[in-house]
Amino acid sequence: MNKLTYETIIAGFMEMAKNDEKIRAALIVGSRARTEVPADEYSDLDLVAIVENPSAFLNDTDWLGKIGKHYLTFLENTAVGGGKERRVLFEEGLDVDFAFFPVSALPELEQDPEPLGVFAKGVRVLFDKDGTVTALVHQAPKNLPAPQMPGSEEIRNAIHDFWYHAVLAAKKIRRGELLDAKSICDSYMKHLLMQLVRTQTKLNKGLAFDTWHGNRFFEKWADPETVSAYKNLYGVYEEEDVWRALHNTMSFFRETAKDVCVKMDLHYPEEGDAYAAGLVESLYSQEQRPV
Known part of the structure:
Protein backbone atom coordinates (compact mmCIF):
# COMPACT_ATOMS: atom_id res chain seq x y z
CA MET A 1 0.00 0.00 0.00
CA ASN A 2 1.30 3.44 -0.94
CA LYS A 3 2.39 5.79 1.82
CA LEU A 4 -0.25 8.37 2.70
CA THR A 5 0.70 11.95 1.80
CA TYR A 6 -1.13 15.25 1.78
CA GLU A 7 -1.47 15.00 -2.00
CA THR A 8 -3.06 11.55 -1.75
CA ILE A 9 -5.45 12.91 0.89
CA ILE A 10 -6.40 15.72 -1.49
CA ALA A 11 -6.81 13.24 -4.34
CA GLY A 12 -8.97 11.00 -2.15
CA PHE A 13 -11.27 13.88 -1.21
CA MET A 14 -11.57 14.96 -4.84
CA GLU A 15 -12.42 11.42 -5.94
CA MET A 16 -15.10 11.22 -3.25
CA ALA A 17 -16.50 14.63 -4.22
CA LYS A 18 -16.64 13.75 -7.92
CA ASN A 19 -19.57 11.42 -7.30
CA ASP A 20 -21.21 13.45 -4.53
CA GLU A 21 -23.40 16.31 -5.72
CA LYS A 22 -23.68 17.65 -2.17
CA ILE A 23 -20.05 18.82 -2.43
CA ARG A 24 -20.01 21.86 -4.73
CA ALA A 25 -16.47 23.17 -4.36
CA ALA A 26 -13.23 22.65 -2.48
CA LEU A 27 -10.10 24.72 -2.01
CA ILE A 28 -6.84 24.67 -0.09
CA VAL A 29 -5.99 27.66 2.10
CA GLY A 30 -3.28 28.34 4.65
CA SER A 31 0.37 27.43 4.41
CA ARG A 32 -0.08 24.91 1.59
CA ALA A 33 -1.59 27.58 -0.66
CA ARG A 34 0.28 30.78 0.23
CA THR A 35 3.76 31.98 -0.69
CA GLU A 36 4.26 34.14 2.42
CA VAL A 37 5.34 31.84 5.28
CA PRO A 38 4.72 28.72 3.15
CA ALA A 39 4.33 25.17 4.41
CA ASP A 40 7.16 23.41 6.18
CA GLU A 41 7.49 19.87 7.53
CA TYR A 42 5.23 20.71 10.49
CA SER A 43 2.40 22.32 8.52
CA ASP A 44 -1.07 20.83 8.36
CA LEU A 45 -3.52 20.86 5.46
CA ASP A 46 -6.46 23.28 5.49
CA LEU A 47 -9.19 22.13 3.13
CA VAL A 48 -12.36 24.20 2.76
CA ALA A 49 -15.42 22.57 1.21
CA ILE A 50 -18.59 24.32 0.07
CA VAL A 51 -21.43 21.85 0.50
CA GLU A 52 -25.20 21.72 0.52
CA ASN A 53 -25.41 20.25 4.02
CA PRO A 54 -22.36 20.63 6.31
CA SER A 55 -23.94 18.43 8.99
CA ALA A 56 -23.65 15.41 6.72
CA PHE A 57 -19.85 15.69 6.96
CA LEU A 58 -19.46 17.22 10.39
CA ASN A 59 -21.67 14.71 12.19
CA ASP A 60 -20.41 11.63 10.36
CA THR A 61 -16.92 10.15 10.02
CA ASP A 62 -17.52 7.23 7.65
CA TRP A 63 -16.37 9.32 4.67
CA LEU A 64 -12.91 9.64 6.21
CA GLY A 65 -12.31 5.96 5.51
CA LYS A 66 -12.44 6.72 1.77
CA ILE A 67 -9.45 9.01 2.17
CA GLY A 68 -7.13 7.15 4.52
CA LYS A 69 -6.69 5.59 7.94
CA HIS A 70 -7.17 8.07 10.77
CA TYR A 71 -6.54 7.82 14.50
CA LEU A 72 -8.15 10.96 15.92
CA THR A 73 -10.94 13.29 14.81
CA PHE A 74 -13.02 15.97 16.50
CA LEU A 75 -15.05 19.11 15.77
CA GLU A 76 -13.91 22.67 16.34
CA ASN A 77 -14.90 26.18 15.30
CA THR A 78 -12.97 27.51 12.31
CA ALA A 79 -10.33 30.17 13.03
CA VAL A 80 -12.16 32.60 10.71
CA GLY A 81 -15.52 32.66 8.97
CA GLY A 82 -17.68 31.46 11.85
CA GLY A 83 -17.93 27.90 10.58
CA LYS A 84 -17.20 24.41 11.86
CA GLU A 85 -14.42 22.05 10.89
CA ARG A 86 -13.56 18.41 11.41
CA ARG A 87 -9.95 18.06 12.44
CA VAL A 88 -8.32 14.74 11.64
CA LEU A 89 -5.02 13.06 12.46
CA PHE A 90 -4.28 10.54 9.73
CA GLU A 91 -1.54 7.93 9.63
CA GLU A 92 1.97 9.23 8.95
CA GLY A 93 1.14 12.01 11.43
CA LEU A 94 -0.73 14.02 8.79
CA ASP A 95 -3.17 16.50 10.32
CA VAL A 96 -5.97 17.95 8.21
CA ASP A 97 -8.65 20.52 8.95
CA PHE A 98 -11.77 19.93 6.85
CA ALA A 99 -13.88 23.10 7.09
CA PHE A 100 -17.41 22.80 5.72
CA PHE A 101 -19.47 25.85 4.76
CA PRO A 102 -22.98 25.80 3.26
CA VAL A 103 -23.51 27.19 -0.22
CA SER A 104 -25.76 29.80 1.39
CA ALA A 105 -22.76 31.20 3.31
CA LEU A 106 -20.91 32.36 0.18
CA PRO A 107 -22.44 35.87 0.16
CA GLU A 108 -21.33 36.31 3.78
CA LEU A 109 -17.81 35.07 3.06
CA GLU A 110 -17.58 37.63 0.25
CA GLN A 111 -18.09 40.41 2.82
CA ASP A 112 -16.21 39.05 5.84
CA PRO A 113 -12.73 40.62 6.16
CA GLU A 114 -11.22 37.63 7.98
CA PRO A 115 -11.82 34.91 5.36
CA LEU A 116 -11.14 37.44 2.61
CA GLY A 117 -7.77 38.05 4.23
CA VAL A 118 -7.08 34.30 4.21
CA PHE A 119 -8.06 34.04 0.54
CA ALA A 120 -5.94 37.06 -0.37
CA LYS A 121 -2.84 35.35 1.07
CA GLY A 122 -3.24 32.44 -1.32
CA VAL A 123 -5.81 29.85 -2.42
CA ARG A 124 -5.61 26.68 -4.45
CA VAL A 125 -9.02 25.85 -5.94
CA LEU A 126 -9.36 22.07 -6.30
CA PHE A 127 -12.70 22.08 -8.10
CA ASP A 128 -15.66 24.41 -8.47
CA LYS A 129 -18.76 22.81 -9.93
CA ASP A 130 -20.75 26.06 -10.05
CA GLY A 131 -18.00 28.61 -10.68
CA THR A 132 -18.95 30.70 -7.66
CA VAL A 133 -15.91 30.01 -5.48
CA THR A 134 -13.43 30.81 -8.24
CA ALA A 135 -15.05 34.21 -8.68
CA LEU A 136 -14.96 34.84 -4.92
CA VAL A 137 -11.27 33.94 -4.72
CA HIS A 138 -10.31 36.17 -7.65
CA GLN A 139 -12.19 39.10 -6.13
CA ALA A 140 -10.85 38.60 -2.59
CA PRO A 141 -7.92 41.05 -2.84
CA LYS A 142 -10.25 43.71 -4.30
CA ASN A 143 -13.04 43.10 -1.77
CA LEU A 144 -10.69 43.05 1.24
CA PRO A 145 -11.34 46.25 3.24
CA ALA A 146 -8.41 48.57 3.84
CA PRO A 147 -6.78 47.84 7.22
CA GLN A 148 -7.87 50.11 10.06
CA MET A 149 -6.32 50.98 13.37
CA PRO A 150 -8.45 50.10 16.44
CA GLY A 151 -10.61 53.01 17.52
Missing part, protein backbone atom coordinates in the same frame (compact mmCIF):
# COMPACT_ATOMS: atom_id res chain seq x y z
CA SER A 152 -10.05 55.03 20.68
CA GLU A 153 -12.98 53.36 22.44
CA GLU A 154 -11.62 49.88 21.67
CA ILE A 155 -8.22 50.84 23.10
CA ARG A 156 -9.78 52.45 26.16
CA ASN A 157 -11.96 49.41 26.79
CA ALA A 158 -8.99 47.02 26.53
CA ILE A 159 -6.97 49.04 29.04
CA HIS A 160 -9.78 49.24 31.60
CA ASP A 161 -10.59 45.56 31.04
CA PHE A 162 -6.96 44.62 31.71
CA TRP A 163 -6.63 46.50 35.00
CA TYR A 164 -9.98 45.22 36.24
CA HIS A 165 -8.79 41.65 35.68
CA ALA A 166 -5.42 42.34 37.27
CA VAL A 167 -7.28 43.03 40.52
CA LEU A 168 -9.49 39.97 39.99
CA ALA A 169 -6.44 37.74 39.44
CA ALA A 170 -4.87 39.03 42.66
CA LYS A 171 -8.06 38.30 44.60
CA LYS A 172 -8.13 34.78 43.18
CA ILE A 173 -4.53 34.16 44.24
CA ARG A 174 -5.17 35.45 47.73
CA ARG A 175 -8.32 33.33 48.05
CA GLY A 176 -6.33 30.25 47.06
CA GLU A 177 -7.93 29.80 43.61
CA LEU A 178 -4.50 29.58 42.04
CA LEU A 179 -5.48 27.81 38.82
CA ASP A 180 -8.24 30.33 38.12
CA ALA A 181 -5.86 33.19 38.87
CA LYS A 182 -3.23 31.73 36.55
CA SER A 183 -5.83 31.34 33.81
CA ILE A 184 -6.84 35.00 34.13
CA CYS A 185 -3.23 36.18 34.09
CA ASP A 186 -1.85 33.86 31.43
CA SER A 187 -4.85 33.69 29.11
CA TYR A 188 -7.43 36.48 29.45
CA MET A 189 -4.99 39.27 30.31
CA LYS A 190 -2.49 38.05 27.72
CA HIS A 191 -5.19 38.29 25.06
CA LEU A 192 -5.72 41.96 25.97
CA LEU A 193 -1.98 42.53 25.99
CA MET A 194 -1.69 41.01 22.52
CA GLN A 195 -4.30 43.47 21.24
CA LEU A 196 -2.09 46.35 22.37
CA VAL A 197 1.13 44.72 21.13
CA ARG A 198 -0.46 44.23 17.73
CA THR A 199 -1.62 47.87 17.65
CA GLN A 200 1.80 49.11 18.77
CA THR A 201 3.47 47.08 16.03
CA LYS A 202 1.23 48.56 13.35
CA LEU A 203 1.86 52.05 14.69
CA ASN A 204 5.60 51.44 14.39
CA LYS A 205 5.71 49.51 11.12
CA GLY A 206 2.67 50.73 9.23
CA LEU A 207 -1.00 49.89 9.11
CA ALA A 208 -0.52 47.34 6.33
CA PHE A 209 2.09 45.37 8.30
CA ASP A 210 0.74 41.85 8.82
CA THR A 211 0.39 40.77 12.46
CA TRP A 212 -1.66 37.70 11.48
CA HIS A 213 -4.37 36.45 13.85
CA GLY A 214 -4.29 35.07 17.37
CA ASN A 215 -0.67 34.36 18.28
CA ARG A 216 0.33 33.12 14.82
CA PHE A 217 3.95 33.84 13.86
CA PHE A 218 4.37 36.18 16.85
CA GLU A 219 8.10 35.45 16.94
CA LYS A 220 8.39 36.56 13.31
CA TRP A 221 6.38 39.80 13.31
CA ALA A 222 6.95 41.17 16.84
CA ASP A 223 10.11 43.13 17.54
CA PRO A 224 12.90 41.26 19.40
CA GLU A 225 12.47 43.29 22.61
CA THR A 226 8.80 42.33 22.82
CA VAL A 227 9.53 38.66 22.17
CA SER A 228 12.20 38.73 24.87
CA ALA A 229 9.84 40.41 27.36
CA TYR A 230 7.32 37.58 26.96
CA LYS A 231 9.81 35.16 28.50
CA ASN A 232 9.03 36.67 31.90
CA LEU A 233 5.26 37.04 31.57
CA TYR A 234 4.12 33.47 32.29
CA GLY A 235 4.22 31.59 35.55
CA VAL A 236 4.22 28.00 36.74
CA TYR A 237 1.43 26.63 38.93
CA GLU A 238 2.89 27.95 42.16
CA GLU A 239 1.64 30.94 44.14
CA GLU A 240 4.73 33.12 44.22
CA ASP A 241 5.41 32.51 40.55
CA VAL A 242 1.87 33.49 39.57
CA TRP A 243 2.38 36.71 41.54
CA ARG A 244 5.62 37.26 39.63
CA ALA A 245 3.92 36.67 36.28
CA LEU A 246 1.07 39.01 37.24
CA HIS A 247 3.43 41.83 38.27
CA ASN A 248 5.53 41.43 35.12
CA THR A 249 2.46 41.34 32.89
CA MET A 250 1.13 44.49 34.53
CA SER A 251 4.42 46.32 34.01
CA PHE A 252 4.77 45.33 30.38
CA PHE A 253 1.13 46.12 29.63
CA ARG A 254 1.50 49.56 31.21
CA GLU A 255 4.58 50.29 29.12
CA THR A 256 2.91 49.10 25.91
CA ALA A 257 -0.44 50.79 26.52
CA LYS A 258 1.17 54.14 27.38
CA ASP A 259 3.21 54.02 24.19
CA VAL A 260 0.08 53.27 22.15
CA CYS A 261 -1.82 56.11 23.81
CA VAL A 262 0.98 58.60 23.16
CA LYS A 263 1.23 57.62 19.49
CA MET A 264 -2.56 57.72 19.03
CA ASP A 265 -2.94 60.92 21.07
CA LEU A 266 -5.24 59.19 23.57
CA HIS A 267 -5.67 59.72 27.29
CA TYR A 268 -4.10 56.98 29.40
CA PRO A 269 -6.13 56.25 32.59
CA GLU A 270 -3.33 56.94 35.08
CA GLU A 271 -5.74 57.11 38.01
CA GLY A 272 -7.37 53.78 37.19
CA ASP A 273 -3.98 52.14 36.64
CA ALA A 274 -2.64 53.44 39.96
CA TYR A 275 -5.76 52.41 41.88
CA ALA A 276 -5.81 48.88 40.42
CA ALA A 277 -2.06 48.42 40.91
CA GLY A 278 -2.41 49.62 44.51
CA LEU A 279 -5.11 47.04 45.19
CA VAL A 280 -2.92 44.31 43.71
CA GLU A 281 -0.01 45.32 45.96
CA SER A 282 -2.29 45.43 48.98
CA LEU A 283 -3.56 41.93 48.23
CA TYR A 284 -0.02 40.70 47.63
CA SER A 285 1.04 41.83 51.11
CA GLN A 286 -1.86 40.03 52.84
CA GLU A 287 -1.83 36.55 54.33
CA GLN A 288 -3.53 33.85 52.26
CA ARG A 289 -7.03 33.02 53.39
CA PRO A 290 -8.46 29.49 53.24
CA VAL A 291 -10.78 28.66 50.34
